[in-house]
Amino acid sequence: MSVLSQLNIINVEGLSKRVNTLEGELTILSDINFAVKPGESVAIVGASGSGKSTLLSLLAGLDVASSGDVHLDGEALSKLDEEQRARIRAEKVGFVFQSFMLVQSLTALENVMLPAELAGDHSAKEQAVELLKKVGLEHRLGHYPSQLSGGEQQRVAIARAFIGTPKILFADEPSANLDTKNGHIIENLLFDLNKQNGTTLILVTHDEQLAQQCDRIIHIEGGMLEQIREGVTANVG
């Protein structure tokens, strides 16, 4: 790895993912190469089934590549086992999902505390309260997910994603399950917190407008990297 590439927080080199199906081997991603600088926001766009969610799962170390590698903050994920990848996620990564993925038996506060608790952080509660304040849910700390609206649940998920100040945040269609108004609130929150914390944001979306807010846009089609272009904000900035 070159000195220049060491400055990148994510380096993707010749990344491919193939799966075996009844009809034979299916290539989902083929020879993907790109790099992301610290603090940069990158949107991964593409049609349904283009392979963008698979790319996200490989970047976050949730899945392993068939060939090629991902270097996450200097660590080659292909050389790590599941436990080591989990440790990296605990230390450096935050997530926001389309379907919120909150633990139903925990309150809003406890859901936000969860990653910090898993990492053994004793200041989990203070951090969680602070973050919930930032997302405007300080009055909903003791509520369970089923007692919150969709928008509120996603705000809890965003607060959870930022606890422990991760270096990288992965967001998978964060506003897709929400109405336009709530969707915008979530998107703004995500970008604001991202900027405040200097976090690198990798955002998977099929919403072109949302993608435009990122520094760069990676376009995937049929499992191949079609183009990388700069977002509107990058031009403005």
Added chain:
Amino acid sequence: MWVKLAFKLFSREFRRGELSIIFAAIALAVLTVFSLASVTERIGLNIEQKTADFIAADRRLSSNHEFEPIVQKTAEEFGLETAEMLFFDSMLFANDELVLGSVKAVSSAYPLKGQVELKDNLEGQSYPIRGAPDPGTLWLSEGLFYSMGLKVGDTVELGAGEFTVAKVLMSEPDAPLFSLAGNKRVLLNYVDIERTQAVQPGSRVFHRLLFSGSEQALVDYYAWLKPQLKPNQSWQGIKDRQSPLGENLARAERFLLLAGLFGIMLAAVAMAVSAKRYCERQYDPVAMMKTLGGSRATVRKIFLTHLTLVTLFSIVIGLVIGSVLQSVAADYLANFMDTTLPEAGAKPWLLAVFIGLVCALMFSLKPLLDLFDIPPLRVLRRNLGDSLALSKVHIGVSILTIFVLMWLFSGQIITTLVLFVSTLLVIGVLFGISRLIFAAGRKLGLRPGSSWSLAIATLQKRANTNAVQLITFALAIKLMLFLVVLKNDMISDWQMQVPEDAPNMFLINIAEDEISPIKQYFDENQITHEAFFPVFNARVNAVNGEEFARRVSKQEGEEQDENARQGVNREPNLTWLDEVPEGNEIVEGEWFSDSERLEVSVFDGWKERLDLKLGDEIEFLINEQKFTATVTSFRTVDWGTLKPNFVMILSPNFAGKIPVTYFSAAKLEAQHTEGISKLLQQYPTISMIDIKNRIQQAQSMISQVSLAIGFVLMIVLFSGALVLISQVQASLAERMQEVVILRTLGAKGSLIKLATLYEFLLLGAIAGVVAALVSDIALLVIQQQLFGVDGRLHPYIWILGPLAGASFVAFIGYFMVAKTMRQNTQKLLRSLA
């Protein structure tokens, strides 16, 4: 950190009711096993105690000859209590009356179990005591007072000795259930035997030693005694088959054992279902934890903590509820029976805890391992890990665990195998049926939008889930039907043995001319009675010309035939009869022909003992006269009834060949006692055998055992109901999702409710039919193999099974789904989000 998180998650999951099914299943297993084990143990101990009363000891040793002193001495060294008894007949003389009494001399430790009932005088109240008459005194039965005109305090000569009549003897715990020894009972102190001078060398006497003590000491002592037993000595315990009560006791024990097995089986099914469901519900949280950086080790620790907590908690609750339940039941039984039940030992506690632990571990092991393996990628690919849900390993481990649990609990491989294989049969048949029905349903062109078509569509859609549900329903129904039938059969069998109108008094030694006045007395007092049987004593002298004595000696070195009853000797009581007596069945040969030769029908149990076959010639010696009869049939005899039974019955053409006396039986009420005694005073040769107390004892024991069985059945029914509920609840989440979709699409509440009702009605009815089918087949085997009774089909369960299945399952299903219908659609949608 993980500890805090584990406890937090546990308390939340618990409050949310996510753990309630798994909790209920373990608690159910524990409370079922505990309450069954302790109630059966307590009742078992009580029955044993009561039955021990019937022989006045835990074990007894009988002999025609005096025992070597070492026999009793060694028993005492083994820590056993002993009492000596000697039986002989001797003449009693008082008030110019001479009567032959049957004397029982007992040492002062008598009776070791049970009590003797006495009255201070003829008019007094009877009371129970333990003990023997003081030396120099006698206790005489009521009949002797009337026939000799005696009162308490009078002097009576017995043999060569003079004795004071001290008490009226009302009952002895070990009085013979049925013997022709007469009711002229005399109880004498063992030390007074010599004073009577009635026992001389060559006298016909019968010796008996009574033993009581711990089971272990008894077993150890018998191990010492067995090699030294002489052929004419027999060792008897309360469970020996000689006693009809022993037989009933053994059957009741087997029933309770079966019920315990069913309880375990049902709880195990509930546990397996709920453990799998709980783990499946944790797939998303686990995937999320792993995504957020939680290590596999952390996840493992969190969920193993859950399992430990839920196991401990449910075992404790199971034990608490179980102990309350068993003490309520035991108190109820004790009150009802006017007795106290002995406390159970540590075994039920240990067994229940052990079974709770095994259930918790074995049934949740595979689902838990699957849970640990859930990939974090599930957060993105939502169905990842679902394929783990139907694991063959889990099913295999669960089935094996159930088998091992049943085997451990019962210690009987055959019973376990029969139940187990019949259960596997239910599963196999149901799987086939469910496939067929769900496939055939597609061809039914039902009107779209009707509740029926929605019900069938739902059934088809969830073919796999439904197959599992169907199997669980059928299993629960099968086990319940099985026990209901067995209970009914067993109790009706017992009631047949001691029917309400069973005779409670036997008259023997009736001369031919005495029949009509006695019959007249019976008729005038509306006393139900049986026919007057001719009866005579005969010695079996030879078979096919070979001397009998020699034939028997050939057998003497061998083990005693287990069917051999006390009182059956080489001089049996014989009769002649026109028809096969009630309760007897010809198993070989034919009942008497019209032939002129003398024929004999022999008890099947004697066939091997005397090495007999059809056509053999038996020579009888009756009053110095020899008669030869041809064996033309062998009969089974139901010794379990209180009816008189005969080992050998001669053909009716024997009538008139020798002088005989007659024998009859009647059911007397308390007010007849004095009348019949006065009547019999006119015919001093007639003896009366009063078995009222014996019948009452037997009936009270039957009702106690019936109650116990009813209680056990209730527990098992309750377990079955919980299994059904847990299974319906397990499918509720999926069902809710459908309800929401249907409601959102505008389906009327009544349509959904009806569709659910029909779906469960169908499921319940199909499960009921299969359950009835398999139960009846398994019952045929179990009744023959385990209970030693003829298996028979039970048409009523063919109706009861589907009817109960359909209504029970539909009620629970409908009730649970109707509950969700009361919530508004928005609320439902949110709870599913």
